[in-house]
Amino acid sequence: MIHSLGPLLVPIEWAFIFLPMLFHAAVGFVIIANGMPNVGSYPYVGNVRYTLQRATGMIAFAFIVWHIMQLHWLGKPVGGGSFDPHRAASTAATALQPTLVAILYSIGVLSTVFHFANGLWTLGITWGLWTSPAAMRRANVVSIVVGLGLAAAGLGALGGFRSLDVAKAREAETWTEKQKRALSVPGGAVAPTPIPTTH
Numbered sequence: 001m002i003h004s005l006g007p008l009l010v011p012i013e014w015a016f017i018f019l020p021m022l023f024h025a026a027v028g029f030v031i032i033a034n035g036m037p038n039v040g041s042y043p044y045v046g047n048v049r050y051t052l053q054r055a056t057g058m059i060a061f062a063f064i065v066w067h068i069m070q071l072h073w074l075g076k077p078v079g080g081g082s083f084d085p086h087r088a089a090s091t092a093a094t095a096l097q098p099t100l101v102a103i104l105y106s107i108g109v110l111s112t113v114f115h116f117a118n119g120l121w122t123l124g125i126t127w128g129l130w131t132s133p134a135a136m137r138r139a140n141v142v143s144i145v146v147g148l149g150l151a152a153a154g155l156g157a158l159g160g161f162r163s164l165d166v167a168k169a170r171e172a173e174t175w176t177e178k179q180k181r182a183l184s185v186p187g188g189a190v191a192p193t194p195i196p197t198t199h
Contacts, residue, residue, distance in 0.1 A: 003073070003085045021064065028057045053118050056111040063108030070095055086177065090169040093161045102162055109154035117147030 003009060032054050039051045068074055071092055075081025084091045096102055121143040124130045130139045 025057075025061050028054075028061075032058070049118055053115060053122065056115040056118075059108065059111035060115045063104075063112060066104075067108065087170065087173045089161075089164060090166050090173055093164040093166050093169060096158065096161045097166075102158060105158055106155060109158065110151060113147050113150045113154060117143045117150065120146060 005012060035054065037051045037054070039047050070081045071083045072081070073083065073085050075083055082091055082095065096105060121136075121139050124139050125136070130136050
């Protein structure tokens with residue numbers, strides 16, 4: 001449905017998605033370049049989380065760039081992707097069928113989720129939202145719940161796409177397009193055709 005924005009889609013995506021993410025990535029790479037991981041010498045939980053935050057940030061950045069090239073409308077002209085926003089379900093399901101792609105997507109989703117959930121906890125400390133040990137423990141629980149929920153949603157969506165019957169999805173998408181065209185005919189309503197059933 002986002003593609004119904006037409007020419008507004010590009011400025012909205014750049015203003016609210018791409019530019020903020022590029023700024024976040026640039027700041028992250030500066031932090032990584034100036035940081036010295038010492039988790040081998042000090043294997044404390046906080047130090048491990050600090051190191052994982054940087055590692056998952058780099059994985060998430062690479063994953064998001066790959067995801068855009070593969071499953072975003074920009075990928076078609078820029079990276080040769082085959083995603084069609086008007087046939088989103090079937091083209092996404094087709095792209096995610098290879099086992100290696102599914103494994104890489106799982107790693108990317110889990111890295112992105114960890115980076116976000118752990119980042120929430122860190123953000124609260126940095127901004128002084130939780131400063132006491134009790135507040136940090138409560139924030140830790142919230143971050144874990146958010147992370148587990150997002151991981152379940154992301155992996156569930158990935159599994160759903162992989163189990164989708166691509167032929168039936170294409171048939172349903174074709175039917176939907178026909179209905180949209182029929183309803184847009186000027187001069188009166190057109191009786192909708194029945195939903196196709198495949199046995």
